[in-house]
Each structure stands twice: as C-alpha cells, then as structure tokens.
Amino acid sequence: MDLIFAEATPPGRGGVSIVRVSGAGARTVAERLAGPLPKPRHAYLREIADGENILDRALVMWFEAGHSFTGEDVVEIHLHGAPVIVRRLGQLLKAQGLRLAEAGEFTKRAFLNGKMDLSEVEGLGDLLAAETESQRLAALRMSNGELARKADAWRSLLIRAGALVESSVDFADEEVPEEVPGEVFELLDMFKAELEMQIRGYAAAERIRNGFEVAVIGPPNAGKSSLINRIAKREVALVSDIAGTTRDIIELRLDLKGLAVTLLDTAGLRNARDELESRGIDRARQRAEAADLRLHLSPEGKADNSLWQEGDLVVASKADLHDLERGLSVSSVTGAGLDMLLDKMFDVLSQKASGAALVSHERQLNALMAARNAVDDVYELPAELLAEAVRHASSSLDHLLGRIGAEDYLDVVFTSFCIGK
Numbered sequence: 001m002d003l004i005f006a007e008a009t010p011p012g013r014g015g016v017s018i019v020r021v022s023g024a025g026a027r028t029v030a031e032r033l034a035g036p037l038p039k040p041r042h043a044y045l046r047e048i049a050d051g052e053n054i055l056d057r058a059l060v061m062w063f064e065a066g067h068s069f070t071g072e073d074v075v076e077i078h079l080h081g082a083p084v085i086v087r088r089l090g091q092l093l094k095a096q097g098l099r100l101a102e103a104g105e106f107t108k109r110a111f112l113n114g115k116m117d118l119s120e121v122e123g124l125g126d127l128l129a130a131e132t133e134s135q136r137l138a139a140l141r142m143s144n145g146e147l148a149r150k151a152d153a154w155r156s157l158l159i160r161a162g163a164l165v166e167s168s169v170d171f172a173d174e175e176v177p178e179e180v181p182g183e184v185f186e187l188l189d190m191f192k193a194e195l196e197m198q199i200r201g202y203a204a205a206e207r208i209r210n211g212f213e214v215a216v217i218g219p220p221n222a223g224k225s226s227l228i229n230r231i232a233k234r235e236v237a238l239v240s241d242i243a244g245t246t247r248d249i250i251e252l253r254l255d256l257k258g259l260a261v262t263l264l265d266t267a268g269l270r271n272a273r274d275e276l277e278s279r280g281i282d283r284a285r286q287r288a289e290a291a292d293l294r295l296h297l298s299p300e301g302k303a304d305n306s307l308w309q310e311g312d313l314v315v316a317s318k319a320d321l322h323d324l325e326r327g328l329s330v331s332s333v334t335g336a337g338l339d340m341l342l343d344k345m346f347d348v349l350s351q352k353a354s355g356a357a358l359v360s361h362e363r364q365l366n367a368l369m370a371a372r373n374a375v376d377d378v379y380e381l382p383a384e385l386l387a388e389a390v391r392h393a394s395s396s397l398d399h400l401l402g403r404i405g406a407e408d409y410l411d412v413v414f415t416s417f418c419i420g421k
C-alpha cells in the first residue's frame with residue numbers, strides 16, 4: 001500500500017500539531033527530513049529541514065510494522081501547532097511522493113492488516129464522536145474488543161456443539177438413525193440465551209449511543225420554547241406571547257448527567273388556524289409519539305391524553321405566576337423547579353438505559369439475529385442439517401466481527417471518520 005499522511009490533531013492553532021505518516025518506507029521519508037532515527041518508539045527532538053531550509057523543531061518517532069496503529073511503518077511528527085507549519089510539511093511530504101490520506105484511511109488500514117476487527121472499528125468511531133460519559137464508556141468497551149471477546153466465547157460453544165454433531169454423523173450405523181447427543185442442545189441453548197440477552201439490550205445501547213429523544217409538548221403559549229431556552233442558557237428558539245410561534249421542531253443536544261439527550265421544542269397543540277400551523281402540529285405529534293419521553297407542559301399541569309405514554313412527565317409551567325401545585329412545576333423566568341425536572345428526566349431515562357447490551361449498531365444486531373435464527377428450530381433436524389445450521393451460526397459471528405463480508409460495510413463505516421483518523 002502506498003504512503004499516506006494526514007494531520008492527526010484537529011486543524012487550527014494549538015500547542016502541538018501531529019502529522020502521521022503510514023506505509024512501507026515511512027521511516028526513510030522521516031529520516032530524509034529529520035536525520036537518522038535509529039530506534040523505534042523513541043522520541044527524537046529534531047530540526048525538520050528541506051535541504052538548507054529549516055521548517056520547525058519537532059518531536060519525531062516511528063513505529064515498526066506490526067507494532068503500530070495501522071500495522072504498517074508509522075511515523076509521528078509533533079510540530080508546533082500553527083497551520084502554516086503543517087501546510088509546509090504537507091508540501092514536503094507530497095514532494096516525496098506521499099499523498100493525503102482519505103477519511104478514516106489509517107483505521108481502514110488497521111482493519112485490513114488485522115489490527116482491529118469491525119466492532120472495534122465501530123467502537124473507535126463512537127469513541128471519537130462521544131459527547132457524554134455514558135457514550136464514552138460504551139465506546140471504550142467496544143473499541144477495546146469486548147464484543148469480539150464475547151463473540152469468541154460464543155463461537156467456542158458452537159465449535160464444541162459442531163464437533164459433537166459431526167462425530168455422531170461419522171460413526172452412525174447406516175441402518176440405525178443417527179442419535180445427536182443431548183449436550184449439543186444444551187450448548188445451543190446456552191448460545192441462544194447469551195445472544196438473546198444482547199438482542200434484548202440493543203435498544204437501550206443504541207439510545208445511549210445516539211442519544212435519547214425527549215419531546216416538550218403542550219398547548220400554545222405553555223412556555224415550551226422558554227423552557228428549552230432556559231435549559232440551554234441561550235436563545236435556541238423564538239419566544240413570544242403569540243400563540244403558535246413555534247412551527248418546526250427545534251433540537252437541543254444536552255449532556256444530562258452523562259446521558260446524551262436531544263430535547264425537542266414543538267409546535268403548540270390545538271386546532272390549527274392555517275395550513276402551515278397544521279403541518280407544524282402534525283410534525284410535533286409524529287416526533288412526540290416516537291420520542292423516548294414526553295414532557296407535557298402547561299400552566300395547569302395537564303397531560304395531552306392523545307399523546308400520553310406510560311412514564312411520561314407532567315409539568316406545570318409559569319410557576320412564578322401562581323401558587324405551586326403538587327407535582328412538578330417550573331418557572332422559566334426564575335428557574336425554580338428546573339433542577340428537580342432535570343433530575344426526574346434523568347431518573348426516567350436512566351431506567352430506560354439500564355440493561356443496555358454491548359451491541360449498539362444495527363449492523364451488529366443483524367449479525368447477532370442471523371446467528372441466533374440459524375440455530376432456532378433445530379431440535380428435530382437430522383444430524384447433517386444440524387451441523388450445517390451450526391456452521392451458519394458461526395459464519396454469522398464472522399460477519400459480526402467483519403472477518404467475512406466486510407466489503408459491504410467498509411465504505412459506510414470509514415467515511416464517517418474524519419481525515420487523519
């Protein structure tokens with residue numbers, strides 16, 4: 001594979017900018033610019049120079065193939081963090097025949113060279129995108145190979161079951177119907193129970209990864225937009241005393257004590273006065289129905305029965321204008337009741353987040369379901385078909401880790417990465 005380079009740190013000004021080079025001969029390229037670099041994994045403080053012209057003083061290190069992130073020869077050059085320095089180094093590297101890496105190309109090479117499996121790649125992508133503590137923790141587990149290790153344990157159940165089935169085929173008397181040992185079904189039941197636990201916990205894991213949606217709904221002028229602005233501490237949505245101010249859905253990303261949440265401001269619910277308002281209300285209803293939680297907001301603290309779902313929160317608004325009732329009430333003017341509301345939201349959502357599985361990507365879920373389904377109704381099967389079903393389940397686990405069939409996903413997975421990753 002050809003030599004690639006890219007800035008590994010975000011573009012812009014900073015203390016240090018790191019440029020990474022990968023591919024056979026990366027060390028030679030670096031030595032042409034920085035002088036001899038005898039030992040791998042040692043940091044050398046060097047002048048980076050193009051003949052007489054000194055570009056910068058930089059920290060340079062290299063990693064030999066097999067002991068690097070990509071699995072190839074890798075060089076890291078830690079420059080002073082000014083864009084002009086990075087740009088000039090890029091020119092020097094291009095002059096030596098290197099090309100700028102594509103988005104995710106370093107990670108793609110790591111995958112192709114067997115340094116990571118596909119679930120670890122997905123975990124790394126999640127880790128780089130993590131905004132909250134719960135996202136970080138889940139992504140870290142995935143990128144550290146926890147799903148891969150689980151899959152290997154599941155596979156060993158299948159290998160044992162498969163071997164028992166095969167032996168019953170081999171030694172069966174042609175006259176006597178083959179008898180499959182009972183242990184096979186115990187192993188397959190164990191396998192299915194493990195996978196079903198993951199499949200059940202997928203929805204919660206997916207929500208942790210993508211964020212929970214919470215819709216603020218209620219009649220016009222209830223104070224929905226005011227509440228969102230108060231939580232955001234900025235003017236996310238327009239507020240006015242005109243009923244029907246909000247039309248489109250407005251989204252606010254929140255870190256709710258470690259949970260990623262998207263709070264939705266919606267059009268006030270009533271019989272619409274015009275076509276545009278009616279479309280806004282339709283949207284509000286659709287998004288509210290699909291959301292993980294609804295906050296029913298009104299000065300009276302009443303819920304909208306047509307949208308009510310178990311676990312929803314009913315909140316009285318404008319608490320500064322009237323006596324506090326029982327239950328949740330907030331004022332977007334004074335901020336009273338806000339902490340209590342956020343605590344309640346967190347309680348409801350963390351309840352939904354409990355029991356989260358490790359699998360959090362639809363691709364992973366599909367592979368797991370295929371593996372489970374392959375050995376679903378196999379109790380009556382003749383031994384040869386049973387052996388075939390076990391092999392099928394095993395190959396679905398290979399799909400899970402990208403050991404086979406990864407071509408279909410590579411482009412999707414890696415284009416979600418930035419250049420330099």
Ligand SMILES: Nc1nc2c(ncn2[C@@H]2O[C@H](COP(=O)(O)OP(=O)(O)OP(=O)(O)O)[C@@H](O)[C@H]2O)c(=O)[nH]1
Nearest residue numbers: 220221222223224225226240244245246268318332
């Ligand atoms: N005193 C007081 N006034 C509030 C409070 N919250 C909102 N208001 C006022 O109530 C009016 C309506 O507020 P909005 O936030 O626009 O209400 P909304 O529910 O988003 O209204 P629509 O978008 O039209 O459905 C505005 O005049 C706000 O200033 C509050 O907590 N206390």
Ligand SMILES: [K+]
Nearest residue numbers: 221240242245
């Ligand atoms: K309004």
Ligand SMILES: [Mg+2]
Nearest residue numbers: 224225245246
């Ligand atoms: Mg509004």
